[in-house]
Amino acid sequence: MKLIDHTARWFLGASAAVFMLAGGLLFLLLTVIFREEIDEQLNLRAARAVALLSHHQSITDPFANVEPITASAPRVSTTYRDTLVYDEVSAENEPYRLLRKEATIEGQRYEITLLASRLEWEDLFQALLLVFGFVILLLLVVGFFLQKMVARRVWRPFFQYLQSVRTFSIKQESPSFFEKSAIAEFEELRQALTQLTEQVQRDYLALKNFSENMAHELQTPLAIIQTRLDQVLQEEQLPSETVARIVSVRQAAERITRLSRGLALLARIENTQFEREDMIQPQAVIAAQIELLEEMTEAKGLKINFLRETSPVLKGNLYLFQILISNLMGNALRYATVNYPLEITLNAASLSFQNHAKPYAGNPAALMERFVKDNPASESTGLGLSLVKEIAAFHGWRVVYLIEGEVHRLEIHF
Amino acid sequence: MKVLVIEDEADLRQELVAFLNSQGYRCEQAGGYAEAEDKLALYDYEVVLLDLTLPDGAGLDLLAFLRKEKPQTGVLIVSARDSLDDKLKGLDLGADDYITKPFHLSEINARMHALFRRKHLGGTFTLELGSISLDTVAKTVTYEGRPLSLTRKEYELLLYLAINRNRLISKEAIAENLWGDQYDLVDNFDFVYVHVKNLRHKLLAAGAGDLIRTVYGMGYKLSWP
Numbered sequence: 219m220k221l222i223d224h225t226a227r228w229f230l231g232a233s234a235a236v237f238m239l240a241g242g243l244l245f246l247l248l249t250v251i252f253r254e255e256i257d258e259q260l261n262l263r264a265a266r267a268v269a270l271l272s273h274h275q276s277i278t279d280p281f282a283n284v285e286p287i288t289a290s291a292p293r294v295s296t297t298y299r300d301t302l303v304y305d306e307v308s309a310e311n312e313p314y315r316l317l318r319k320e321a322t323i324e325g326q327r328y329e330i331t332l333l334a335s336r337l338e339w340e341d342l343f344q345a346l347l348l349v350f351g352f353v354i355l356l357l358l359v360v361g362f363f364l365q366k367m368v369a370r371r372v373w374r375p376f377f378q379y380l381q382s383v384r385t386f387s388i389k390q391e392s393p394s395f396f397e398k399s400a401i402a403e404f405e406e407l408r409q410a411l412t413q414l415t416e417q418v419q420r421d422y423l424a425l426k427n428f429s430e431n432m433a434h435e436l437q438t439p440l441a442i443i444q445t446r447l448d449q450v451l452q453e454e455q456l457p458s459e460t461v462a463r464i465v466s467v468r469q470a471a472e473r474i475t476r477l478s479r480g481l482a483l484l485a486r487i488e489n490t491q492f493e494r495e496d497m498i499q500p501q502a503v504i505a506a507q508i509e510l511l512e513e514m515t516e517a518k519g520l521k522i523n524f525l526r527e528t529s530p531v532l533k534g535n536l537y538l539f540q541i542l543i544s545n546l547m548g549n550a551l552r553y554a555t556v557n558y559p560l561e562i563t564l565n566a567a568s569l570s571f572q573n574h575a576k577p578y579a580g581n582p583a584a585l586m587e588r589f590v591k592d593n594p595a596s597e598s599t600g601l602g603l604s605l606v607k608e609i610a611a612f613h614g615w616r617v618v619y620l621i622e623g624e625v626h627r628l629e630i631h632f
Numbered sequence: 633m634k635v636l637v638i639e640d641e642a643d644l645r646q647e648l649v650a651f652l653n654s655q656g657y658r659c660e661q662a663g664g665y666a667e668a669e670d671k672l673a674l675y676d677y678e679v680v681l682l683d684l685t686l687p688d689g690a691g692l693d694l695l696a697f698l699r700k701e702k703p704q705t706g707v708l709i710v711s712a713r714d715s716l717d718d719k720l721k722g723l724d725l726g727a728d729d730y731i732t733k734p735f736h737l738s739e740i741n742a743r744m745h746a747l748f749r750r751k752h753l754g755g756t757f758t759l760e761l762g763s764i765s766l767d768t769v770a771k772t773v774t775y776e777g778r779p780l781s782l783t784r785k786e787y788e789l790l791l792y793l794a795i796n797r798n799r800l801i802s803k804e805a806i807a808e809n810l811w812g813d814q815y816d817l818v819d820n821f822d823f824v825y826v827h828v829k830n831l832r833h834k835l836l837a838a839g840a841g842d843l844i845r846t847v848y849g850m851g852y853k854l855s856w857p
Contacts, residue, residue: 441641442647444735448738449647517823
């Protein structure tokens with residue numbers, strides 16, 4: 219349920235309860251007041267009837283009945299009660315108030331019975347309740363919409379912040395995108411959010427710089443290791459165990475080199491340190507890569523079918539595109555089963571690499587993550603496909619990796 | 633050939649100098665911007681190995697100075713920052729080649745050789761190994777005047793081994809020289825071996841003898857007295 223509807227619903231419920239209580243109280247109060255009013259009138263008329271009797275005049279009140287009673291009759295106590303009287307004009311029972319009391323005039327006891335119609339009072343009563351109900355309804359409806367409007371206005375900064383947070387990107391440049399609010403709590407929220415996003419971005423930047431610097435700072439020590447080992451290996455008469463150890467150290471250093479180069483490249487792509495202004499001819503790049511690797515693929519026995527449905531021209535970064543293609547080629551060369559050809563299909567909308575390889579049980583998308591390798595013991599850096607993914611993302615291209623049994627298919631949609 | 637190595641990391645500088653001296657270069661060194669500037673102003677070098685990230689000044693300034701004052705000097709930039717910006721800037725400012733750390737010493741040798749050929753021999757150079765001649769312009773190989781039919785890669789492999797003769801060259805270094813460092817291919821499939829095998833086979837068939845020795849697990853070596 220939405221926030222505004224939620225408050226509106228509470229408001230509506232609470233108001234209805236209060237108004238019902240008020241309505242009930244009003245009803246009770248009016249009933250008591252009206253009854254007292256009628257009873258007072260009845261009393262007055264009884265007093266007038268007694269006065270007329272004592273002056274021996276006839277009683278003109280049509281709703282008064284005066285009966286002499288014997289001295290031995292039981293005492294008539296004064297009672298007021300509601301009663302119904304059949305009215306011949308309207309042919310129905312109508313509500314009346316009845317007063318019965320005893321009066322003694324010059325030694326003679328009388329029982330006086332008086333009736334007063336409650337009809338006009340009831341009408342008034344109804345009219346009053348109707349007006350009350352109407353006003354209440356009006357208040358409810360107006361209040362409901364007014365409250366909704368006010369709430370919407372008051373909560374506006376909140377919704378703005380929500381939108382800002384939703385579209386927040388850790389990579390965006392300026393973090394102060396929250397508008398100021400005049401409401402103290404929202405201003406606090408804004409400050410907290412600004413602080414939080416700035417902190418997150420600072421951390422991200424630090425991490426980014428760290429990985430980039432790390433990759434760069436590694437290069438010189440690695441160069442020292444590599445050149446020194448290169449020189450040591452030139453020495454004749456080294457014991458074969460020593461040679462084996464040195465070779466293994468050198469291979470480990472080579473691996474760190476490739477890893478740090480890959481990570482540095484990934485960092486630079488993520489930092490968008492590349493232009494996207496080249497007009498790339500994918501068919502030319504792919505053809506060149508196929509030629510470059512021709513002897514390797516031949517030696518392995520892998521056939522390559524390059525199907526050019528159309529020859530598109532893409533705007534982007536040529537250097538990165540070359541890396542993308544070389545990684546896809548390298549990947550195919552590493553994993554493809556040689557009984558089936560590597561099918562490369564290029565058209566205006568997409569590029570796909572399809573080859574046969576070992577089935578993979580997991581989610582193909584996971585293979586595109588960093589350091590995820592089919593075989594953990596492999597010398598591969600595990601960065602090849604993440605480079606493909608990052609380069610595609612950098613250009614705004616979508617990558618789909620499908621595995622069906624032995625068929626691996628990687629599609630890049632431009 | 634006179635070479636100046638400008639590199640602030642002492643270990644690396646010494647190793648480079650030792651290597652280049654062993655390869656027959658006359659090698660001098662500079663550990664910082666000021667020292668390098670002095671030496672460049674005073675002496676002429678055929679090739680300068682330039683580290684771009686020096687502690688007391690930008691390597692790119694030295695490059696600008698060289699281009700202005702000593703246009704004949706070949707410049708090979710060695711940089712830890714394999715950032716494309718630096719690379720393009722360096723080449724724009726007139727560097728002749730660019731190599732990123734870490735590198736194989738044999739690759740430095742090959743690059744300097746190519747640079748020297750380009751800069752000082754007008755590109756015309758024939759590398760002789762006895763009766764084997766490598767024409768570096770036509771990229772062809774002859775043995776006793778008879779052409780050998782080598783593929784492009786086999787030619788490059790032979791040139792690389794010949795320039796680095798009597799040195800053990802790792803298969804990683806060969807792979808990087810022949811295919812660049814874009815491929816993450818070193819394991820799994822020993823494609824370098826296939827190329828070396830084919831090259832040896834062709835040299836043997838032509839009667840040039842078996843010059844290339846395989847050092848098991850380590851790499852290859854072209855021995856020439």
